[in-house]
Amino acid sequence: MYYNFICNKCGEAFEIEASVSQISKGLKISCSKCSSSDVRRDYSTIFIGKKGNTDSGMVDIRNLSPGDGCAPGCGSCGV
Numbered sequence: 519m520y521y522n523f524i525c526n527k528c529g530e531a532f533e534i535e536a537s538v539s540q541i542s543k544g545l546k547i548s549c550s551k552c553s554s555s556d557v558r559r560d561y562s563t564i565f566i567g568k569k570g571n572t573d574s575g576m577v578d579i580r581n582l583s584p585g586d587g588c589a590p591g592c593g594s595c596g597v
Contacts, residue, residue: 522560525549531560 519538524531530551548555 527554
């Protein structure tokens with residue numbers, strides 16, 4: 519999976535590839551620009567789909583409405 523982060527020191531936004539297991543076990547992440555470990559997850563954009571598609575697969579979740587992009591009845595968005 520791909521995860522987005524923002525560096526609290528220099529403001530750099532960057533992406534890493536890691537497994538859910540690595541993230542849940544506390545994978546140490548540092549900024550790709552300044553090497554600071556003072557970073558936070560960026561949940562405003564999520565990756566949906568396969569990396570490398572002509573469509574970037576990036577979705578700005580701030581602009582979604584209930585039911586956008588999910589299967590009807592899946593329950594994850596309340597629809």
